[in-house]
Amino acid sequence: MSPKAGEMLLRQVRPIIRAALAKGAVKTVGAEDLQELEQDAMAQAAKILDSAETAGKEVSPNSVAFYVLQSLRSGRRAGYAGRTDVMSPAAQLDGYVTVMSMDEPIGDDDDDGDEVNMHNCLAASSEDPAAQGSRELDWDTALEGLEHTDLDIVLATAMGTPGLDLGLRYGVTPARVSQRKREIGVRLRESLGSSVLADCVRETTWEGGMRAYRERRACRYA
Numbered sequence: 001m002s003p004k005a006g007e008m009l010l011r012q013v014r015p016i017i018r019a020a021l022a023k024g025a026v027k028t029v030g031a032e033d034l035q036e037l038e039q040d041a042m043a044q045a046a047k048i049l050d051s052a053e054t055a056g057k058e059v060s061p062n063s064v065a066f067y068v069l070q071s072l073r074s075g076r077r078a079g080y081a082g083r084t085d086v087m088s089p090a091a092q093l094d095g096y097v098t099v100m101s102m103d104e105p106i107g108d109d110d111d112d113g114d115e116v117n118m119h120n121c122l123a124a125s126s127e128d129p130a131a132q133g134s135r136e137l138d139w140d141t142a143l144e145g146l147e148h149t150d151l152d153i154v155l156a157t158a159m160g161t162p163g164l165d166l167g168l169r170y171g172v173t174p175a176r177v178s179q180r181k182r183e184i185g186v187r188l189r190e191s192l193g194s195s196v197l198a199d200c201v202r203e204t205t206w207e208g209g210m211r212a213y214r215e216r217r218a219c220r221y222a
Helices: 003-022 032-054 063-075 089-093 118-122 129-143 149-156 163-168 174-192 196-201 203-221
Strands: none
Touching: 003 032, 003 063, 032 063, 129 174, 149 163, 149 174, 163 174
16 A cells, blocks of 8 residues: 555544544444444555555545445454354344353352353363473473483382382382382472472362362252
8 A cells, every 4th residue: 555545544534434433333243342443444444445546546535434334334344254254243243143251140140159151161170281281391301300210110109009019129128119209209399399299189279169169069959
């Protein structure tokens, strides 16, 4: 777009669009506000001016503003993907879809007075993959510094192998195996922090809240 077209966009088209939006010429949809509509209108107007300039046609500021406002009223936006797109304002204006906030209440509060919303109902019961991945990276770094025997003890303990079996494997007493485990634990705490062992088995706050809520409801119906 040439500087001349850009000057027209800012000094002539924009005031017309801004005044029309302020008078309620376009209905906002969902979480839209007038500032978002104005930005979208400017993007559409710039596209019209650029296309007209490329084709060698002259357009007036009033015509550009008129067609942009008509486009906004019909639900078209700068990133318009069609009236069948569930996130399109056009689909919402047609009544095909309804966009709801995940934090919007969907019913009465529970027994403790907590608000029931879609976020709580759809939250996954498994651990966050990002947290799990980051923890595995930390463990990989810490385990790299262990000797082969110590690493085998850690892995066997994680698999539930009793200390007596480990003692028989290495030809030592179970007491010596426990001593080695304590020594390994000290090194791991120094590498990963004093709370690492507790963090491995600690339930996440949101998961604990969901579990407690399910248990309360089960007790209520029981």
